[in-house]
Amino acid sequence: xxxxxxxxxxxxxxxxxxxxxxxGLGGLFSERSxxxxxxxxxxxxxxxxxxxxxxxxxxxxxNLGTPWGPIxxxxxxxxxxxxxxxxxxxxxxTFRVDxxxxxVVINLVAVGLARFLSYAFFNGQATQSDPGGPHLARLDxxxxxxxxxxxxxxxxxxxxxxxxxxFMVVPxxxxxxxxxxxLRLRSCGxxxxxTRSLGVSVPQYRYQGVLLSxxxxxxxxxxxxxxxxxxxxxxxxxxxxxxxxAALIISNWNPIRLMFFAWLFGFAVxxxxxxxxxPIISALPPQFxxxxxxxxxxxxxxxxxxxxxxxxxxxxxxxxxxxx
Amino acid sequence: xxxxxxAPLVSAxxxxxxxxxxxxxxxxxxxxxxxxxxxxxxxxxxxxxxSPIAVYSSILRYSVESADGIGYVLAIATPLIFxxxxxxxxxxxxxxxxxxxxxxxxxxxxAAWAEIELGFLPGPILVVVVxxxxxxxxxxxxxxxxxxxxxxxxxxxxxxIMLNGIAVSLLAWAINFPLKFSNAPPGQNVDLRTDxxxxxxxxxxxxxxxxxxxxAHLSWLFFMAVGAAVVVWFLIRRTRLGYEARAVGSSxxxxxxxxxxxxxxxxxxxxxxxxxxxxxxxxxxxADRGYLPQNYVVYLGFTGIAVAFLGQNNPIxxxxxAILWGILSRGEVALQIESEVPREFIIILQGILxxxxxxxxxxxxxxxxARQLQRAGAAGELEDSAGSDxxxxxxxxxxxxxxxxKGAGEGGV
Numbered sequence: 001x002x003x004x005x006x007x008x009x010x011x012x013x014x015x016x017x018x019x020x021x022x023x024g025l026g027g028l029f030s031e032r033s034x035x036x037x038x039x040x041x042x043x044x045x046x047x048x049x050x051x052x053x054x055x056x057x058x059x060x061x062x063n064l065g066t067p068w069g070p071i072x073x074x075x076x077x078x079x080x081x082x083x084x085x086x087x088x089x090x091x092x093x094t095f096r097v098d099x100x101x102x103x104v105v106i107n108l109v110a111v112g113l114a115r116f117l118s119y120a121f122f123n124g125q126a127t128q129s130d131p132g133g134p135h136l137a138r139l140d141x142x143x144x145x146x147x148x149x150x151x152x153x154x155x156x157x158x159x160x161x162x163x164x165x166x167f168m169v170v171p172x173x174x175x176x177x178x179x180x181x182x183l184r185l186r187s188c189g190x191x192x193x194x195t196r197s198l199g200v201s202v203p204q205y206r207y208q209g210v211l212l213s214x215x216x217x218x219x220x221x222x223x224x225x226x227x228x229x230x231x232x233x234x235x236x237x238x239x240x241x242x243x244x245x246a247a248l249i250i251s252n253w254n255p256i257r258l259m260f261f262a263w264l265f266g267f268a269v270x271x272x273x274x275x276x277x278x279p280i281i282s283a284l285p286p287q288f289x290x291x292x293x294x295x296x297x298x299x300x301x302x303x304x305x306x307x308x309x310x311x312x313x314x315x316x317x318x319x320x321x322x323x324x
Numbered sequence: 325x326x327x328x329x330x331a332p333l334v335s336a337x338x339x340x341x342x343x344x345x346x347x348x349x350x351x352x353x354x355x356x357x358x359x360x361x362x363x364x365x366x367x368x369x370x371x372x373x374x375s376p377i378a379v380y381s382s383i384l385r386y387s388v389e390s391a392d393g394i395g396y397v398l399a400i401a402t403p404l405i406f407x408x409x410x411x412x413x414x415x416x417x418x419x420x421x422x423x424x425x426x427x428x429x430x431x432x433x434x435a436a437w438a439e440i441e442l443g444f445l446p447g448p449i450l451v452v453v454v455x456x457x458x459x460x461x462x463x464x465x466x467x468x469x470x471x472x473x474x475x476x477x478x479x480x481x482x483x484x485i486m487l488n489g490i491a492v493s494l495l496a497w498a499i500n501f502p503l504k505f506s507n508a509p510p511g512q513n514v515d516l517r518t519d520x521x522x523x524x525x526x527x528x529x530x531x532x533x534x535x536x537x538x539x540a541h542l543s544w545l546f547f548m549a550v551g552a553a554v555v556v557w558f559l560i561r562r563t564r565l566g567y568e569a570r571a572v573g574s575s576x577x578x579x580x581x582x583x584x585x586x587x588x589x590x591x592x593x594x595x596x597x598x599x600x601x602x603x604x605x606x607x608x609x610x611a612d613r614g615y616l617p618q619n620y621v622v623y624l625g626f627t628g629i630a631v632a633f634l635g636q637n638n639p640i641x642x643x644x645x646a647i648l649w650g651i652l653s654r655g656e657v658a659l660q661i662e663s664e665v666p667r668e669f670i671i672i673l674q675g676i677l678x679x680x681x682x683x684x685x686x687x688x689x690x691x692x693x694a695r696q697l698q699r700a701g702a703a704g705e706l707e708d709s710a711g712s713d714x715x716x717x718x719x720x721x722x723x724x725x726x727x728x729x730k731g732a733g734e735g736g737v
Contacts, residue, residue: 105675105678119666
C-alpha cells in the first residue's frame with residue numbers, strides 16, 4: 001500500500017483532530033467547572049451556521065479580504081456559540097435545571113435555530129449556503145512537509161487552525177494547572193461547598209466555564225463549515241460533538257490526553273474516507289470503523305480498561321448562593 | 325399505607341390536599357410557559373411585519389379545524405407518544421434514557437429484516453411478527469446500557485449517547501449491505517433503501533374512517549400509542565414493579581433499605597423503555613413509506629424527551645403533549661401557505677416552549693417542595709418560633725433539590 005494514502009489519511013485526521021479537540025476543550029471547561037454539557041453538538045451546529053455566515057460577511061460584505069475576514073468570521077462563530085451556551089448556563093446554574101435535560105434541549109433547539117438563522121443569513125435558504133466560501137490560506141508545515149516517501153502530503157496544505165488547535169494545549173494546560181483562575185474553576189467542579197467557603201463565587205466560575213465551552217464548540221463548528229467544507233449544510237456536524245464528548249470522557253477530562261484521543265478518533269473518522277483499500281480495513285464495512293470511537297468509549301466507561309473519573313461535583317446542582 | 329396515614333397530618337395546616345396542589349402547580353407552570361412561548365413568538369411574528377393573531381389562528385385552522393388537519397396532527401403525534409413514554413418509563417426509575425434515538429433506529433432495522441425475510445407470512449400475522457421484531461430490536465439496544473449500569477455502574481447517559489452513534493452506523497450498514505434493495509426499477513436513480521415491504525405487512529390507514537386524507541398516513545398505530553400510554557400508566561401506578569420503580573426513582577437509599585433490588589428494577593425499566601422505543605419508527609416505515617429509506621426521520625428520540633417533559637412524564641399528559649407538539653408542527657404548512665413568516669419559526673416556537681417549560685417546572689417544583697417542607701416543619705414543631713420556620717423554608721430546596729439530582733445527575737458525564 002502506498003504511503004501517500006496513509007499520508008492523506010493523516011492529513012484528514014489532523015482536520016478532524018482540530019474539530020474534536022476544540023469541541024472537547026469546550027466540554028472540558030464546562031465539566032471541570034461542574035456543569036455537564038451534552039449540548040456540545042448543538043453548540044457546534046450554531047457555530048457552523050454563524051461561522052459560515054461570518055466568514056462571508058466579514059470577507060465580502062465588509063470587504064476585509066483574507067486573512068482578516070475568515071479570522072473575524074471564525075471568532076464570530078465562537079461568539080455566537082458562547083451566546084447560545086448562555087442558555088445552558090442560565091438554565092443549569094441560575095435555575096438549577098438538570099444538566100442532561102438542558103443539554104438535550106440545547107441540541108434540539110440548535111437544529112431549529114440553525115435553520116432559522118440560515119433562512120435569515122442566506123437569502124431564504126434554510127438548509128445550506130452557497131459553496132466555496134472564503135477561507136484562510138493553506139499552510140505547509142516547515143521541515144515535516146518535505147518528508148520523503150509521500151509522507152510529506154500529511155503536513156501540506158493544512159488550515160492554520162490545525163496549528164492553533166494543537167498549540168491550544170499550552171495555554172489551556174497552564175490556565176487550568178497554574179493560574180489561580182483555573183485552580184478555582186476546577187475546585188468548583190470537585191467540591192463547590194469548600195470552594196465557596198474560601199470566598200469564591202461558584203456560579204460565577206461555572207458561568208465562565210459554560211460560556212467558554214460555547215466559544216470553543218462554536219469555533220470548532222465555524223472551522224468545520226468555513227475552513228473544511230466551505231459552506232453551511234444542515235447536518236454537517238454528523239455527531240462529531242458526541243465523538244468529542246466521547247474523547248473527553250475517555251481522556252479523563254485531561255487536556256493533554258484529550259489531544260491524543262481527539263487525534264485517534266479523528267483518524268478513525270478519516271479511515272473510511274481514504275484507507276478503504278488497505279489490508280484488513282478493506283474487509284470491514286466502513287460503517288463498522290465509524291463505530292470505533294463509540295465502542296472504545298463504552299468499554300472505557302464500563303471500567304473494562306482502567307477507570308474514568310469525572311469531576312466529583314459535575315452534574316450536581318449547587319445550591320449555595322447561586323440563584324437570583 | 326403509610327402515606328394515607330400522613331395525609332391528614334399534612335393537610336391539617338392547609339385545606340388543599342398535596343396532590344391537588346401539585347397538579348395545580350404543574351398546570352399553572354404549563355400554562356405560564358405556553359403563554360411565554362406564544363408571547364415570544366408574537367414578538368418574532370411582529371418583527372416579520374405580520375399579525376400574531378392571524379398567524380396563530382391560521383396554525384389552528386390547518387391543524388384542528390378540518391378532518392385532514394386532525395389526521396396530520398395525530399399522525400405526527402403517534403411516534404412521539406411512543407418515544408416520550410419510553411423516556412418517561414426510565415425517568416420514573418430515576419434514569420435518563422437518551423438512547424431512544426438509537427433504539428428506534430435499531431428497531432427499524434430488525435423490523436425491516438422481519439418484513440423482508442418473513443414476507444411469506446399472511447398479513448395480520450406478519451404485522452404482529454414485525455412489531456415484535458421491532459420491540460425486540462429496541463429491547464436489545466436498551467439492554468446494553470441497562471446491563472452496563474447494573475453490572476459496572478457505567479452511567480446510562482454516556483452509554484446511550486455512544487450507542488446512538490453506533491446505531492446510526494449500524495442502520496447505514498444494514499441498508500448498504502444485507503438489506504439493500506434488489507428490485508429497483510431499472511434505469512431510475514433510486515435512493516439507497518430496502519426493498520418495498522409486502523402489502524400485507526403494512527399497517528392500515530384509519531384516516532378515511534374520519535374523512536381525513538390518506539396523505540396524512542394516520543394509522544392504527546395511533547390507537548396503539550394511546551393504548552401503550554394507558555398500559556404504562558397502569559404499570560407505574562398500579563403494579564408492584566411501578567411502585568418499586570417510583571421508590572427507586574425518588575429515593576434509592578430507602579428503596580434499598582425497603583428490600584427492593586435496585587439493579588433488577590433498573591434493568592426491567594430499560595427493557596420496557598426499549599420495547600416502547602422500538603415502536604417509534606413504525607409509523608414511518610409501516611404506515612408511511614412502506615420501506616426503510618436512507619433519509620429516515622431523525623431526532624424522534626430527542627423530541628420524545630421534550631414531549632415527555634411537556635407532559636411531565638405522566639403517560640396521559642404525554643398524549644396531550646404529543647398532540648400539542650403535532651399541532652405546532654402542522655403549523656409549518658400553514659405558515660408556508662398563508663404567511664411570509666418562514667416555516668422554521670415553528671421550530672423556534674417549540675424550542676422556546678420546551679425551554680420555558682423546563683425552567684418553570686423546575687421553579688414550581690422547588691417552590692412546592694419548600695412550601696411542603698415548611699408545612700411539615702410547622703406541623704412537627706408547633707411550639708417553635710417563626711424564625712425556625714423560615715429556616716426550614718430556606719433549607720427546603722437544598723435538600724429536595726439534591727434528592728432530585730441523585731437519580732439523573734449522579735456521577736457526571
